Amino acid sequence: MNERLFEKLDLAYEDMIVIRRHLHMHPELSFHEVKTAKFIHDFYADLGVSVQTGVGGNGVVARVKGARPGKTVALRADFDALPIQDEKDVPYKSTVPGVMHACGHDGHTAALLQLAKAIHEMREELAGEYVFIHQHAEEFAPGGAISMIEDGCLDGVDVIFGTHLWSLIPHKTIEYLTGPVMAAADRFEITVQGAGGHGAAPHQTKDAVVIGAQLVMNLQQLVSRRVDPIESSVLSVGSFIADNAFNVIADSAKLSGTVRTFSPEIRDLMENEMKRVVDGTALANDCEIQFNYFRGYPAVVNHKEETEFLKEVAEHIPGVDAVVESKPQMGGEDFAYYLEKVPGTFFFTGAKPAEPYPHHHPKFDFEEHAMLLAAKTLGAAALNYQTR
Template sequence: MKEQLYEKLDSAYEDMVVIRRHLHMNPELSFKEEKTAQYIHDFYADLGIEVRKGVGGNGVVARVSGGRPGKTVALRADFDALPIQDEKDVAYKSTVPGVMHACGHDGHTATLLQLAKAIHELHEDLAGDYVFIHQHAEEFAPGGAISMIEDGCLDGVDVIFGTHLWSLTPLGTIEYLTGPVMAAADRFDIKIQGAGGHGAAPHQTKDAIVIGAQLVMNLQQLVSRRVDPIDSAVLSIGSFVAQNAFNVIADSAKLGGTVRTFNPDIRHLMEREMKRVVDGTALANDCTIDFEYVRGYPAVVNHKAETEFLKTVAEGILGVESVVESTPQMGGEDFAYYLEKVPGTFFFTGAKPDNPYPHHHPKFDIDENAMLLAAKTLGAAAIDFQNL
């Protein structure tokens, strides 16, 4: 059955590319993916596949039942884009100003759609049920996974598999990892309320920029001086805004950033210690500082048995030398929520193009051949899992 699946996927590759490029040219931001969701729904409906739209918001879930009873396997792809201007010089460049697929979600969607079609064509000879989860809003917390789970997308599911096309990993490579594979992704916002004034009379003010600079330096010491070196954590300040005329001392300033961790205890530590530093800085400068720490996605933690299973499946397709153990990524992913509910694993499929750029870059692109490898790996895992 797997050989028949591979043949169908090989034949469908050009259609896969067409879908991916259509989505790339017509991206939609998180929680605004109405046209994309309709496109996905119509693809399944035209094939006569059971499909439900509006799952947890803009999510779409399709289901194919095999000719024999068996386990229920879920496969997931996300389909939202990012608020980035597409700077590539390609025929399929985004047509939406300031919005582009800069993370490969268009490729994920095209992969899953054509895989679902192939499984549907073989369903009478297959065992079990196959659930195709097309998730909206992966890029912006709270994300789409939580609401889709609450709306029943995992009901009756025994296992879930997902992959991410990875632009900096060579084509023809699968990367896997047991345990934490992507970090918990939190954000924070800090607002400093000082006392502004004339640049010639700083003694009459409480300079919000100076206070903010103190915070930046003090917060940067938390990872190096409060986190055990055996553990991992990242604290990055991505925004520091205090716009004024050249001769005005800032009355207020805003800072924003992110914290990434794997260990829940370290996550608690970072939130607690950040608040301590903020409160101490406010006391030292006799000013008011508001601090908001927003918890985003938890860490993606792959299950051991399912990860080892996926590794074996991938080796059967690519060979042992092309299936490698990855290192944990500090990027976040709300696939974490699925893995908190059912066993499964999330892996990376190499998609490095000739001129690679990192994810979320204005010139991001993928080698589209990676979609075919991703489809074969996900499909083989879904079919082989019936034999466990």
């Protein structure tokens, strides 16, 4: 059965590239993916596949039933883009100013669409049901996964598999990991309200820049001095704004950034300790500081049995040269919500191109052949799961 699937996917590879490049040229931001959702819907409708749009927002879910009873397997791909100007010199460069697929979601979508077509064509030979979850808004919290789940995309699902094309992992490599594989991704905003004044009379002010600088330095000590070295955490201040004339002491300043953790306990610790530092800095400087902490996606935690199963499947995929254990990534992914509801695993498909750039870079691209390997791995996992 796997060989039949692989043959169909090999024949579909050129179509996969066409779809990926079309989507790359017409990207849409999170929660604004109207045309992309319609493209996905029309693809399934043309095949005669049962498809539902507007799932949890702009999500699309298609279902293919085999001829015999069996398990229900879900496969997920995301399809939103990022607010980044595409700087690549390629024929399929983004045509939308300031918006591009800089994370591979166009490739995820193309691979899943062609996989769904192949499984649909084989439905009379298959057992079980296959749920193809095309998710909007992965890039921007609260994300699309949680609303799609609330709208029923996992109803009746026994297991879920997902992959991410990864531009810094060698092509023809599959990476897997049991347990936490991607971090919880939170953000924070801090507003310092001081008392501005003339730059020549600092004693009459409460300098928001100096207070903000104290916060930046004090917050950096939390990971090094409050978190157990055996655990992992990241705290990054990404923005510090206090825009004034050169001779004006800032009345206010705004800081924002991100916190990444794997365990719920360290996540709670970081939020509580940040509040303590903020409150202490406000007291020491006799000023007001507003602290807002926004919890984003939880950590992606892969289930042991499903991850070991995926590893065994990947080792028999034609064209895959290496199946290796991954290191945890500090990036966030709302695939976490699916894994909180049903067993499954999320793995990385190596897609390193000749000139690699990291994800979310203006020149990001990936090796397109990786889409074929991703589709084969997801497809084999879906079919083989029926006989577990």
